[in-house]
Amino acid sequence: MTQDRRSLLKTVAAAAMTPALGAGLSALPGRARAQSNTIKIGVLNDQSGVYRETSGPTSVACVRQAVKEMAPPGTTVEVVVADHQNKPDVGATIARQWLDQDGVDVIVDVPNSSVALAVNTVVREKNKVYLNSGAATTELTGGQCTPNTIHWTYDTYMLARSTGGAMVKAGGDSWFFITADYTFGHSLERDTSNFVKQAGGKVLGSVRHPLQSTDFSSYLLQAQSSRAKVIGLANAGTDTINCVKQAAEFGVTRRGTKLAVLLMFIGDVHALGLKTAQGLVCTESFYWDLNDRTRSFLSRVKGAVGDNYPNMDHAGCYASVLHYLKAVKDMGVGAAKASGKDAVARMKAMPTDDDCFGAGKIREDGRKLCPVYLFEVKSPEESKAPWDYYKVLQTTPADEAFRPLGEGGCSLVRT
Incomplete structure (x- = not known):
């Protein structure tokens, strides 16, 4: 009886490992x-x-x-x-x-x-x-x-330097941030705020939203009421897409306020459509049609x-x-x-x-x-082919795009 039970347990254990082995994963370290x-x-x-x-x-x-x-x-x-x-x-x-x-x-x-x-x-x-x-x-x-x-x-330093820095140079010297409430959003808001202040601008306030938010109306209203020249979106993915769409519905940019989309990917532009996304600026280090x-x-x-x-x-x-x-x-x-x-x-x-x-x-x-590229999203009339979405505004050389080596506090760096 004991032997039969042991045999049964071995059979069950072997059967349990079979899917893992079949999936190409080793069941035993x-x-x-x-x-x-x-x-x-x-x-x-x-x-x-x-x-x-x-x-x-x-x-x-x-x-x-x-x-x-x-x-x-x-x-x-x-x-x-x-x-x-x-x-x-x-x-x-x-x-x-x-x-x-x-x-x-x-x-x-x-x-x-x-x-x-x-x-x-x-x-x-x-x-x-x-x-x-x-x-x-x-x-x-x-x-x-x-x-x-x-x-x-x-990283957030690179994004803040490229997109944030360009917006300040273009006259966007007062900012309000709509920020994803976790490490990434906090870091992006912090780094962009530093560039804004270093350039002589000021940050009028910020509001934080949970990851995977769907309703940005209250955040956009707070941003508008601050009278900031630039609303900085320190979020990404569908959060960014939803925020930009709702900003367009509220006519935010028609009142003269600029949107600074601090992290936007080409797929986000595709999801928004050129009619909504045209004129937005963003930073990427790769674009399929660069060369x-x-x-x-x-x-x-x-x-x-x-x-x-x-x-x-x-x-x-x-x-x-x-x-x-x-x-x-x-x-x-x-x-x-x-x-x-x-x-x-x-x-x-x-x-x-x-x-x-x-x-x-x-x-x-x-x-x-x-190298890092600041892009402007093309208008529907400018786009000549599928996913022909970007035009290059400026290029930041590789040795200037990221945080200086000695400023990060990495223990691997020899002083």
Whole structure:
């Protein structure tokens, strides 16, 4: 009787592991670690919420494109995906399971700054690799920098300097902020406020809203009543889309007030439509129609992304994984898997070059440097093709676009 019960329990346990094995995940930690010729990449982002279109499945498609182009010979590269639901505890739990049990070597993307910082801690503890493209917090290269993390694409300092600085120069010297009430929004409001004040402007007030808000009417009324020349939107994704739409319905800009959309992606412009979005200015470090190389990248990935052209977050997922795989090829799979810190060090030592961002480098604090572009959204009459949405207003060189190395407080930076 006892033996039969033991046999039954073993059978049930084996059956429970079958789906995981069938999905390409190792059910046993030892087995995962034994696959020395396999690199496993985990794409952790928002697959169902406010940042689905700005990260989500398109980030996954871009990672798979990088694997297709740069997988080291004789090496199997697997890509797994999870939805962090914009919750730091969920993101940290997934990261811990991936690194402890499922043999994941590198975690990619992770929009939402609160989730990004939680995952950052786990990856350092486990000595793996963290390639963040989707979060904007400067803490990843500042007080919470680690030797295991590289921050690709953009951050709040870069956005504030480019968009905020341009608005002040154009006469927008009084501001009121509508801010997403979490780490990203707070950081973006803070950094933009600093640039406004340094330029001689003033901040008249701010109001904070929950993530995934749908009604911005009361926030817009408060902003209007301040009589600020500029309403700064320190939010992103569908929050930004809804806020801009409602501002248009209320006729905010018809009264002379300017909207400063501090983080807007090309997919947001697509969702708004050119009739609503025309004339808005925004900052991205990638645009599909910048040059021959960016157009080449789009042609290769377009079949996998459908009607959601890549933005800078998506491009950063592609470029960071491409560069990581170059480092793996250079140092060997075994060495790269053995120490995430060593793999990141090799990535920093190698110059970067890809079709999305061109040639560049990674600083010792983990910040990937690239040129940054201030765009104006075209009018419907100016747009000549699908997703032909941007015209370049100004370019900030890579060595000027991001926070100076010595100002972040990163412990990796030698004084």
